[in-house]
Amino acid sequence: MQDTEMQPALAALLDQHRAGLRLVIGNKNYSSWSMRPWVLMKAFGIPFEEIRILLNQPDTTNRIAEYSAAGRVPVLLAGEITVWDSLAICEYLAEQFSILNLWPEDVAARATARSICAEMHSGFSSLRFDMPMNIRADLFGKGRTIGSQADIGRISEIWEDCLALYGAHEFLFGPFSIADAYFAPVVMRFRTYGVSLAPALQAYVDRVIAHPAVAMWVREALMETEFMPGHDNRHDD
Incomplete structure (x- = not known):
């Protein structure tokens, strides 16, 4: 798809997801797994709401459990869909935003x-x-x-x-x-x-x-x- 053709399609795709993606992460200083999808989404302009949960706190386990039974961050919430592993999140985003070529084209x-x-x-x-x-x-x-x-x-x-x-x-x-x-x-x-x-x-x-x-x-x-x-x-x- 040529760039001139991609722009309207991309704008429509981003608008479709603008209010629907939430990313649950840990502390930015320490959470390497959280960094991966966060950086990816920012790099490609994929809109999302950030939900930050401090790690190693008395309420950490309960707070994460509100979003995922796996008990770990990151977690991507996409409407009714929950994706709770960093690589799975990246693969999901690559599928949903295939027009952006998150993976190499070759x-x-x-x-x-x-x-x-x-x-x-x-x-x-x-x-x-x-x-x-x-x-x-x-x-x-x-x-x-x-x-x-x-x-x-x-x-x-x-x-x-x-x-x-x-x-x-x-x-x-x-x-x-x-x-x-x-x-x-x-x-x-x-x-x-x-x-x-x-x-x-x-x-x-x-x-x-x-x-x-x-x-x-x-x-x-x-x-x-x-x-x-x-x-x-x-x-x-």
Whole structure:
């Protein structure tokens, strides 16, 4: 579809969903899973109402249960439909807003993008545990374990391959996509913990941080005042 033909269709699609999407998230400073669909929706101009629930509070479990029996954030509420997993949310949005090409258009690129998001979704447990997302913190050199170093190496390999094959020196598959939103919390971790990267990968990190949707999330994370001891005290000397 040509751009001139897409504009009315896109406007109608966005208007259709303007009052119907609500995204339940946790603290922006800590909730890496919440960051993924939030950044994606902001990046593509998909309108939604944000419902923010503070994590690790006495009422957290009950508040999340109002929206999902799974007991975790994020949760997307789309009318009568509830989607309660970050990757499922991204897939739902890709289906509903197919005109926006949230996944890469090329078949091979799209298959690779789905594969690396699935790997991110189910793997890298050492990185998650040893380097929890904490955007406000400066933990340079912390969290280095055999497991986290192996995870950093694998992520670097993924980024190098995608940028070389599809990225055209921009994002992982050229234009910003679900894949970049999915790795945005990793970018935040690498910045917080001062992970040293090859110049091309550091340039990618810088581009992600500079993306308006990511920058907005970071600004709002920096404005938060809540602290989660499990994250903030993990690397105390």
